[in-house]
Structures are given as C-alpha cells and as structure tokens.
Amino acid sequence: MITDAQGHALSGASREAAAFYDQAATAFHLYRGDPMAALDAALAAAPRFAMAALLKAHLLAVATEPAASQMARELLAEVADWPLNERERSHLMAVRQVLAGEWSAAAQTLDMHHSERPYDIVALQVGHLIDFFRANARSLRDRIARTLPQWSASMPGHGFLLGMLAFGLEEAGQYAQAEDAGRAALAAEPRDCWAHHAVAHVMEMQARHEDGIGWALMREPHWSGADNFFQVHNWWHRALCHLEIGQIEPVFNLYDGPIRAARSAVAVDMVDASALLWRLHLGGHDVGARWDELAGAWDAHADGHSYAFNDWHAAMAWLGAGRLADVQRLQARLRSAEQGSEAARWAADTGADLVAGFAAFWQGRYDEAIETLWRARAIANRFGGSHAQRDLIDWTLTEAALRGKRQTVAEALARERLAQRPHSGMNRQFLRRALAPAVRCTPTVAAEA
Secondary structure, three states: OOEOOOOOEOOOOOHHHHHHHHHHHHHHHHOEOOHHHHHHHHHHHOOOOHHHHHHHHHHHHOOOOHHHHHHHHHHHHHHOOOOOOHHHHHHHHHHHHHHOOOHHHHHHHHHHHHHHOOOOHHHHHHHHHHHHHOOOHHHHHHHHHOOHHHOOOOOOOHHHHHHHHHHHHHHOOOHHHHHHHHHHHHHHOOOOHHHHHHHHHHHHHOOOHHHHHHHHHHHHHHHOOOOEOOHHHHHHHHHHHHHHOOOHHHHHHHHHHHHOOOOOOOHHHHHHHHHHHHHHHHOOOOOOOHHHHHHHHHOOOOOOOOOHHHHHHHHHHHHHOOOHHHHHHHHHHHHOOOOOOHHHHHHHHHHHHHHHHHHHHHOOOHHHHHHHHHHHHOOHHHOOOOHHHHHHHHHHHHHHHHHOOOHHHHHHHHHHHHHHOOOOHHHHHHHHHHHOOOOOOOOOOOOOO
C-alpha cells in the first residue's frame, strides 16, 4: 500500500507519484516552491491519483480567485468518478463546500475529519486556511489545539502544526503563548513562513514595532526567496511597523520594491498592496499613480460574488484611481447577492457596507462613512482576514470621525483603540487629535514612539 508521509493510503498513486505529492505537500506547508507543478507531475505519473487532484483543487479553491475556482470545479467533476477511499471522499466534500461558498460547513466537515484522522496534515492546513478566510479566531486556535497532543515531536510535519497553533493563539489574543509556539516552530523548521508571520502578528498586536522590523530583517533570508509565496505578506508586515513609527520612506520603498515591483496578479498580494496604499492615504501621503496600476490588476478578480474581502480591497484601489462608477457597480452587486450561501451573506451583510463606507470616506461624506462603517465593523470578523488586516476598518472610521469634526465619537474610538494597544504611538496621537479640536482634522502622519 502506498501512503503519504503520515501513513495515509493514497488511492491511484504510484511510488513516483507519491513522492511528487509529498513534495507538493511540503511546499504547501512552507509556502515556498511550486506545489502545483509537483501535483501536475504526480498526476502525469498516476493520472487517477485522488489526493494529488484533491490537493490541487484545495489550493485552487482557497486562492479566492474566480478563475481558480472555476478550474477547481472542473477538476472535481473528473475526480468524482474516480475510486476514492473514505478520507478522500471527506476531502472532496470539503472542497465542494468551499466552492459553493459554504466556508463554515467546510470547516465543520474538516472538524469531524480531524477527529478521526488527526495525522492528516494536509486537511489540517486546509482547515486552518478556511478558518482564516472566514475569520474564526476560535477555530484557528482550537482546530490545532485539540489535534496537536496526538502528534509526537518526531512525526513529519509536527513543527508546521506549531506554526499554525501560533497564529491561532495570536488571533485569540494569547500573545505570549503564540510567540512561544511560533519560535518553537521556527526552531524545528526555519523556513516556516506561517510561523514567522504568526510572531510578526504578535509584535503588531503588542505595538512592538521596532521588534517587528528587527524580526523581519533578522529572518529575511528564510522567507524572501523568489519561490516564496508568502514573501509579499511578510514585507507588508514590516511596512506596517515602519508606518506606525512614522518612517514613511521605507514604506514607499517596500511598496515600490518587493511588495509591488513584480505586479503580482495574485489576490492575496493585491490585498496587501491595497491595504498599504489606503493606510498611506489615511496618513496624508500622496501615493500618486500607484493606484492606477493596482486598480487595473484588480479588474479580473473583483466580481461581487467570489469573496467579498477581496472585493472590498479592490474598491480601495478603484477609489484611489478615480473609478467611482466601478465602485458603485461593485457595491450594487454585493448588495444584491443572493442569500443562498454563506459567501453571499458576507457580500450582502458586510462587504457592501465596507465598500459603501470607504467610498463615503473617500468622497468626504464623513457622517455617512461613520454610520456605515460602525455597522460593518461589528460583523466584519465573520469574513476574511486577521485582526491586523481588519484594523483598517477602525482606522478609517476613526479618521472619518476626526475629519468630520465628530469629536466625542473620535475620542471614544481613540480610547477604544488605546485599550487594545496602549503602547501604540499612533493610537495616542488619535486621542490627542480628538482632544484638540484645532488640530484634529490633520491626518495621522507619524506616530510618536
């Protein structure tokens, strides 16, 4: 019987194909290399190799891109007629649920899957990503926490579970434990981009921005290679640290260099680019024609249907490029999304308000922005992203209150932010602006350390 590295039977595999599959799984866990090429090689060696096709479908589905989702659907139409064992049928169900927009149903399918197959690391990582894309902090932590005790430290992949647990602990606010788990993961595998990223999140949440810059620079050789899928996001984290302490030139250098120089058309990279330009705009910095390039890159992705978190970031770029008509059309599509799937509810209940609120802010309709974003922020953690990514909602809301001369609202929001991150210079500056009416409309250009 041919098995994967953790001992699971692989239907339709040959030994050569299984080696390619293990190579692809490792690339997936590391976020480096080309898992798709390895899976294509596995399928060329064994054309009805079920898990090779299913892992490929998983990767396409969690790309949150319309074209990739269509490719996954076509692939699953073939796989459905192949001989599958029980584990593989469980994987098939989870991918189908993601493609149908039922992210939480897919997460629950994998919850049950892990209870019976705790060593299925591919399923664990897919489930972890699903939890991330639906912004479920508890599942990000607990999916791994209830499974990890069944693993021995010598089992292949144990360190990757520590990295996933680190991110789950961070999103759950358990920062000291998260940092310990992340550092332990990196001791086991220094190239683990997800573990590095988890520790970067801890430093962001604790307003340890100098530490965050040092952490990025120290570990840069491990995650900055050309074959690293996660490098843009790690550059983005470093840029946030520079921005927080008022070092603006490095932020522009990072954007124009490793973040955007390659003109990536990958949705997760464009999300980071949009979010960084919007933050620079909030700080009163002219980003020039950068909006135009990014806006064009979003055209093939923002459809008001696939994934509202991406659509919201596309709207930022379109606003920056002056494409208000496109933003209005996107908002209408989000509002009119059919309520049949969870992803559609995200679009109608949250995505539409975020797009509308950001558009109102951009046009100087601050009271409307406050009303809309106040409503959206309470439910924005139902879909997509991390606390660090969704902080852009509250930053924009606070700026709307300041620029709209809503002093009491601005003060309340600034104090709320300080309660979460009391050491943040930017948050302290928000409060000073709120308490000093003569200067409160000045953008937060640089924060004091």
